[in-house]
Amino acid sequence: MMPTPKIELAGVTKSFDGKQILRGIDISVDAEESLCIIGTSGCGKSVSLKCLLGLIVADGGSIKIDGQEILGANRKKLEAVRRRFGMTFQFGALFDSLPIWQNVTFRLVQSQKMSRDEARQIAKHTITQLGLAPDVIDQYPAELSGGMQKRVALARAIADKPEILLFDEPTSGLDPITGGVIDSLIVDAVKRLGATAITISHDMASVRRIADKVAMIHNGVIIWCGPVAKMDDSGVPEVHQFVHGLAEGPLTRPSQKGHN
Numbered sequence: 001m002m003p004t005p006k007i008e009l010a011g012v013t014k015s016f017d018g019k020q021i022l023r024g025i026d027i028s029v030d031a032e033e034s035l036c037i038i039g040t041s042g043c044g045k046s047v048s049l050k051c052l053l054g055l056i057v058a059d060g061g062s063i064k065i066d067g068q069e070i071l072g073a074n075r076k077k078l079e080a081v082r083r084r085f086g087m088t089f090q091f092g093a094l095f096d097s098l099p100i101w102q103n104v105t106f107r108l109v110q111s112q113k114m115s116r117d118e119a120r121q122i123a124k125h126t127i128t129q130l131g132l133a134p135d136v137i138d139q140y141p142a143e144l145s146g147g148m149q150k151r152v153a154l155a156r157a158i159a160d161k162p163e164i165l166l167f168d169e170p171t172s173g174l175d176p177i178t179g180g181v182i183d184s185l186i187v188d189a190v191k192r193l194g195a196t197a198i199t200i201s202h203d204m205a206s207v208r209r210i211a212d213k214v215a216m217i218h219n220g221v222i223i224w225c226g227p228v229a230k231m232d233d234s235g236v237p238e239v240h241q242f243v244h245g246l247a248e249g250p251l252t253r254p255s256q257k258g259h260n
């Protein structure tokens, strides 16, 4: 018998103000698998992850975690489900007014009554695993470089050892070397935790490092999903154009051609 997928979205739809963004998203991710979602800007990658987290309520379809339906679940159930997720957001990941140790252990302190010393120890342990110096825990986000802030955001996502990790453009805005370091930290963390991961990325080098499986969203549906090794010969013109960053192809909108 096939194992139950860890995460399964089936026919997920979502419109905003009459505009349909998701037209029936089907995604299945097995336990301990790492999926990357790709697609042009505004195609609905973040909306899909937010539906999965219950931050946005999908209009229709089904969203299951370990075979349990969560679309339409009550707040209590959603909160319990959310606790199983670690997430790094694309923007504004850290709380500027809190020192790094509080940023990293924010959820742990909230959900478990934990002493200040214990929280500081966990923060120190987690950030040093990610290659930051232990004394960084007493600094504030504004004192750190972009790459260090991404490591702190990653530390926060993994500090309470979640089963599922979601990353929204984890390497955006980083130089390629720092981006590569963050990618390998993500791969290590996912392996170490035995977590299931979904990452949104525009950076194809990063996708090749992180993904077991890749799914591309276009016009509100998944137009291709397959192992990362098959991405280069998907046979789908939109995937080919995106993966190779070609200016010409089916994804190029008419408004971007001529007319200027």
Ligand SMILES: Nc1ncnc2c1ncn2[C@@H]1O[C@H](COP(=O)(O)OP(=O)(O)OP(=O)(O)O)[C@@H](O)[C@H]1O
Binding pocket: 016, 017, 021, 039, 040, 041, 042, 043, 044, 045, 046, 047, 048
């Ligand atoms: N809360 C919201 N209210 C109204 N429209 C929204 C909302 N959230 C997203 N959208 C719209 O849904 C579309 C998809 O947004 P989404 O953030 O998922 O894109 P994306 O694929 O993640 O893009 P990018 O790669 O640029 O981050 C956009 O047109 C966006 O304006």
